[in-house]
Every structure is written in structure tokens, then in C-alpha cells.
Amino acid sequence: RGCRMDSVADLAFFLWRGEPPHEAWALQPLTKYYLPQQILNGPCGVLSVWTLLQVRLAAAAGALPAGGVDADSEAPDDLQAEALFTLLARAATGAAPAIRLCVPDPATGADVLLDPLPFTRAAPCLLQGGAPPAGDDPNAGVKKAIRTHLDDAFRETGGCLRLIYSLLATRGLAQVRADLGDRVWEPLVVAPFGLCSSDLMGLCLKGEAAGDFADPKGWGGAVLCGVVSSAVADTGARMASALFSPPTPHYLIHGGDHFTALWADAPDAAKPGKAGGVYWHWNGLPPAGPRLTKLRLTVPPKPAKREKDKGPAGAKYIKPEVGEIDDVIQADKSAHPTDFTQWVYEVALALEQPGVTSSHERDLATDPVRRYELGERPPRAPAWRCRACYETRFQTFCFGENKASETGDDGCVRCKFCNVDQRAAGWTLWLPYTALPAKWQAKQRLRYGPKILAVLDTKWRDCDVEVDGGGAPPAV
Numbered sequence: 086r087g088c089r090m091d092s093v094a095d096l097a098f099f100l101w102r103g104e105p106p107h108e109a110w111a112l113q114p115l116t117k118y119y120l121p122q123q124i125l126n127g128p129c130g131v132l133s134v135w136t137l138l139q140v141r142l143a144a145a146a147g148a149l150p151a152g153g154v155d156a157d158s159e160a161p162d163d164l165q166a167e168a169l170f171t172l173l174a175r176a177a178t179g180a181a182p183a184i185r186l187c188v189p190d191p192a193t194g195a196d197v198l199l200d201p202l203p204f205t206r207a208a209p210c211l212l213q214g215g216a217p218p219a220g221d222d223p224n225a226g227v228k229k230a231i232r233t234h235l236d237d238a239f240r241e242t243g244g245c246l247r248l249i250y251s252l253l254a255t256r257g258l259a260q261v262r263a264d265l266g267d268r269v270w271e272p273l274v275v276a277p278f279g280l281c282s283s284d285l286m287g288l289c290l291k292g293e294a295a296g297d298f299a300d301p302k303g304w305g306g307a308v309l310c311g312v313v314s315s316a317v318a319d320t321g322a323r324m325a326s327a328l329f330s331p332p333t334p335h336y337l338i339h340g341g342d343h344f345t346a347l348w349a350d351a352p353d354a355a356k357p358g359k360a361g362g363v364y365w366h367w368n369g370l371p372p373a374g375p376r377l378t379k380l381r382l383t384v385p386p387k388p389a390k391r392e393k394d395k396g397p398a399g400a401k402y403i404k405p406e407v408g409e410i411d412d413v414i415q416a417d418k419s420a421h422p423t424d425f426t427q428w429v430y431e432v433a434l435a436l437e438q439p440g441v442t443s444s445h446e447r448d449l450a451t452d453p454v455r456r457y458e459l460g461e462r463p464p465r466a467p468a469w470r471c472r473a474c475y476e477t478r479f480q481t482f483c484f485g486e487n488k489a490s491e492t493g494d495d496g497c498v499r500c501k502f503c504n505v506d507q508r509a510a511g512w513t514l515w516l517p518y519t520a521l522p523a524k525w526q527a528k529q530r531l532r533y534g535p536k537i538l539a540v541l542d543t544k545w546r547d548c549d550v551e552v553d554g555g556g557a558p559p560a561v
Contacts, residue, residue, distance in 0.1 A: 091258050093187060093196045096250045099258055100273060106246060107279030113245040117165070117235075119143070119154040120377060123369040127274070128245045130281030130337070130344040134289045135248075136367055137310045137335045137346050138168045144333070144350065153350050153365060156377055166232035169239065170224065171309070172248070174204060175292030176256040182206055184227060187250035188238040196247060198254050202227045249273075252288055264294035280342060286312075290337075298339075301325050307332070313347070314339035315536075315561075317543035329544065334364070340540055340561035343370065347380075366537075366559045373560035379553035384545045404443040405435035408456030410525055414475075414513060416533060425533035426518045432525075433475055433513050434459070455522045463512040466490060471500035472511030485510075537561045 097106065105111075109127030116122070119139050121132050139160050143149045150158050160168075173184045183201035190197045205223040222228070238247050253261060262269050265284060273285040273294065287296025290309050297303055298312055304327035311331035316339065317324055334349035345368045362382045368374035405411050414431040421427035434457055463469035467490035474485025483502050490498045490507070498507040518526060527547065531539045535558040541548050550558055 090185075090201075091198070091254050093198055093250060095258060096187075096253045099253065099261075100249065102272065104276075107274060107276075109279045110246040110249075110274065111243055113243070114241050115165075115239045115244040115248065117159050117240050118156070119158045119160045120156050120367050120375070121369055122156075122375045123371075125279075126343070126370060127279030128281065129370055130286050130339075131245055131248065131289055132369060133337050133344040133346040133367075134172075134286070134309060135168065136369075137337065137348060138171060139164060140346075140348050141310065141333055141335050142167055142171070149350060156375055162232050162235060163228075165235055165239075166228045169231050169235075169248070169251075170204075170228050172289065172292075173251055173255045174206070175309075176252050176288065177204070177206075177292070178256060178260050183255075184231075185251060185254035186231065186234060186238065187247040187254060188234045191237075196243075196250065198250075199230075202230055249285070249288075252292075256288070256292065256294070261288075261294045264288075266295075281344065286337070286344075298322070298324055298328055304328055310335040310337050312337045312339060313540055313544045315341045315540045315543070324543070334362075336544075338366070338537075338540060338561050340536055343561065345369075345559070345561050363553075368559055368561070376559055378556075378559040380559075381551040381553060382541070382545065383549045383551070385547050402444045403447050403452065404438065404441050406454050406456065407435055407437055408458070409435045409454060410457070410522065411435035413521075413525060413529060414470075416529070417515065425529060428529075428533070429515050429517050430521065430529065431470070431513050431515050432457075432521075433472060434511070436472070436476060436511070452524060453522075457514060457516075459511060459514065463507075464515050469507070470513045471503060471505070471507075472513060473505055474500060474502050474510070475513065 101107070107127055109125035112124050113128045113132070114121070115132075115135055120136055123129060123132055140149070140154060142164055143154070143160070146164070148161070148164065170184070174182070177183060181203060183203045185201055186199045187196050188199060189195065204227045238244060265271070268284065271282065271284070273282050273288070274280070275282050283296035283298060284294045285296065287303070288294045290296070291304065291306060295303050298314055298316065299322040304325040306327075308327050308331060312324065312328040313336050314324065316322060319341070336347040338345045338347050345366060347364055347366050349362055349364045351363065364380045364382050366378045366380055368376050410432045412433045414433060416425070416428040416430050418428050469487050469490065471485030471487060474481070474483050478484050485500060485502060487501055491501050492498055499505060500507065500510050503510065518529065521529065531542055535550075537558050537560075538548075538550060540561055541550065552558055
């Protein structure tokens with residue numbers, strides 16, 4: 086290469102910034118299974134990509150076990166060698182690409198880097214729908230070398246870390262720094278819990294240490310799997326199309342601080358609007374895992390259009406009619422702590438807002454008007470919330486909670502904050518979930534329901550998830 090090659094010490098210093106490797110990474114093997122169990126929190130992103138790639142390769146080769154993989158399904162040596170080759174080859178650069186493997190020295194046990202293993206980039210690939218004829222694979226020698234080190238380097242303690250060192254060495258630290266650009270000082274493994282950064286996921290998914298999931302230009306080539314991330318709901322970012330609509334139904338699920346794997350054995354289950362598609366979800370991390378869950382994912386054929394709440398300039402907004410629900414404030418969970426459909430919700434009804442207009446015309450067919458009446462007195466009197474105070478909460482930081490009804494000299498009940506007559510100020514209502522309009526039920530479902538619903542909703546709008554055989558939805 087005409088320059089000094091990186092050493093394991095260089096890679097370790099770059100990854101850990103002079104600190105010892107995080108325990109979760111030092112311990113974690115890739116294992117011999119399709120579905121690796123995770124020892125400690127940290128390497129979940131890499132392990133989930135590893136799971137999805139093995140399953141995808143097996144499906145492409147027509148080698149999936151009958152009935153699909155399970156926690157005891159062992160992946161063949163050739164398939165795991167192919168998976169490692171696929172990951173590493175994507176990271177290689179230059180006109181004469183080569184792979185570098187990090188393996189333990191048999192004499193000392195210390196990790197070392199093998200000499201570069203040149204390979205042919207143009208060879209047929211299972212992920213592209215092709216496979217080299219038996220005995221005619223130009224990269225057979227490289228894959229054989231990888232297969233030789235499966236047990237000692239990757240299936241045993243520290244195998245996950247050796248994979249990352251192999252990726253970094255194959256790409257070269259100089260190129261990794263160039264990939265990171267202004268983020269070069271941000272660690273690929275995030276302290277203090279050893280979590281996978283998005284740039285580390287970029288290195289695994291496309292061989293480049295640049296992992297902005299919302300960057301449409303950063304994911305131009307074929308990716309190993311799609312990504313479904315809670316960041317879409319949390320930030321309003323738009324997922325890059327290559328990740329949003331991958332060629333096969335294999336998805337990295339990002340729940341915020343944890344990655345899991347989701348895939349379908351049948352390719353047509355990935356089609357938008359497909360009702361009743363069967364997916365598998367794997368979470369290898371205790372205490373919610375190890376758990377393999379068979380899910381039935383149902384997506385409405387034509388999801389209802391959903392306007393956004395008041396927000397940044399340019400966001401769509403439908404002005405509620407007077408008497409409609411303007412906000413759901415909180416939920417009373419006391420009667421059924423775990424079932425949000427049995428809760429009672431405090432709602433604020435819309436007031437007259439002369440200076441506010443909708444940003445676009447309301448579709449009454451999908452979003453009909455539903456008004457509510459306050460009634461004679463607050464439903465939880467003597468305690469009540471002043472609707473007038475709640476309307477100005479962002480200016481006054483007063484939420485109008487009156488713990489008791491205070492009667493003034495004129496005999497009227499008045500708010501203790503604004504001193505306005507209760508009948509003029511108005512109050513909030515408490516409504517059961519079943520009494521909420523559909524769009525507000527959907528919002529509470531995403532807010533209080535199982536997290537997997539909110540994450541999958543960013544890909545499959547208004548989807549429903551049913552666990553095959555019953556039980557709680559899986560944690561993400």
C-alpha cells in the first residue's frame with residue numbers, strides 16, 4: 086500500500102481512546118448460531134446486523150432451516166465465512182482491495198492482524214441474486230482463510246470486537262477518519278455503556294463509517310438491510326430511501342438505545358400495505374431476551390392521512406373546532422396500570438381562536454368533527470383544572486390545577502390562579518379511551534402502547550402487531 090499499515094494497537098487506541106476495551110465488547114462472541122445471545126448491553130447493533138446478514142444469505146441460497154431459524158439453529162461454516170467476507174469486502178478501498186483479519190496469536194493469545202488477503206470485487210454475490218459455480222469462486226481462497234479462523238477468532242470470547250478491528254483494518258484508519266469528517270472526535274463506541282454509534286452502524290451496513298440514517302446521499306449503494314428507527318418519530322427526520330425500502334424484508338430495529346433484528350422469510354411480506362405479513366423479531370439481550378418472537382404485522386391498505394400537531398413553521402395544522410379535543414394532557418392508569426385502552430384521559434377542549442387558521446383543508450371523510458360538552462360541573466370536582474390557565478401555560482407556566490373548589494365572596498367558584506369564574510374559565514374533561522376519536526386513540530397508542538408499535542409506525546403507518554400464540558409484544 087506504500088505506507089505503514091495499521092496495527093491492533095492503533096485500532097484499539099482509535100476505538101477506545103486509550104482506555105481498556107469495554108467489557109461488553111471484550112466478552113461478546115459472534116457464536117456459531119444464526120441468533121447470537123448478547124452477554125451485556127453494548128454490541129447490540131453489530132450483533133443485529135450479523136443476525137440479519139446470516140438470515141438473508143441463507144434465504145438467498147435457499148438454505149434456511151425448515152420452519153425458519155430458532156435460537157438453537159447453527160449456521161454452517163461456509164455461510165458464516167460468506168457473511169464475514171461480505172461485511173469486510175464492503176469496507177475495502179482502492180483498485181486492489183484486500184481484507185485484513187484480526188485473530189489471536191496462537192503463541193501469545195494477543196490479537197494480531199494477518200497479512201492482507203486480496204479479493205476480486207466483481208465476483209458474483211449471493212446478495213445480488215447470483216452465486217459463483219461450484220469450484221469457480223475467485224474469492225474461494227479468502228473465504229477459506231476466514232473459515233479457518235471462525236472458531237478461534239470470531240465464535241469465541243471477543244469475537245465481536247475482532248470483527249470491528251477487522252473492519253477498521255480493512256478500511257484503514259486514514260479512510261475511516263476521512264469518512265467521519267467533522268465527527269472524527271466522536272467515538273464509534275459511545276461511553277460509558279459501550280453503545281454502537283450510527284457511524285459504527287454505517288461501517289457495518291455499507292462499509293463506510295458514516296451513518297446518518299437521514300442522509301439520502303449517504304446510502305446510494307445497496308445496503309445489507311433496512312433500518313426502522315424511533316429517531317424518525319422523535320425528530321421528524323425522513324429515513325434515507327435505501328434504508329426505508331430495502332430490496333429484501335430484513336430490518337435493523339432501532340428503539341433509541343438498543344438495536345434488534347426483524348425479518349420476514351417470505352419476500353412479499355415486505356410490500357407496503359401487505360396485510361397479515363409474518364415477521365420474526367430477535368432480541369438477544371437480557372432481561373427482555375433472549376427472545377425470538379413470531380409477529381403478524383397488519384397494515385391498513387390505505388392508511389388515513391394524519392395531520393401534524395402545532396409545530397415548526399411549515400408543519401401541517403388543522404385548527405380544531407370549538408368543543409373538539411385540542412389536547413390530551415395525561416392519563417389515569419390506576420385501574421389498569423398496563424393496559425392503555427382501559428385508562429381514562431384528561432382532555433382539554435378547543436376554545437375559540439380568532440387569529441388561528443388551518444394550514445390546509447380538512448378532509449371530513451377521514452377526520453370528522455366530534456364535539457364534547459363540559460356538563461354542569463367538572464367531572465372530578467371539587468378538584469378541577471382551569472381551562473383558561475391551561476390555554477396560556479406556555480406563557481405563564483401555570484397549568485391551572487385547582488386541588489379544591491374555592492368559592493369567592495360572590496358565591497362563584499373561582500380559579501385560585503387567574504381568579505376567573507369557573508363557568509367562564511371552563512375546565513378539562515376525563516374520558517375513557519373508547520370515547521376518544523380515532524386520531525386521538527392512535528396518538529395515545531403511540532404514546533403509551535408497546536414501544537415496538539411506535540417504532541414500526543414510522544415505517545408501516547397505523548400498523549397492528551399481533552404476537553403469534555399470544556403474549557406481550559417484544560421489547561425494542
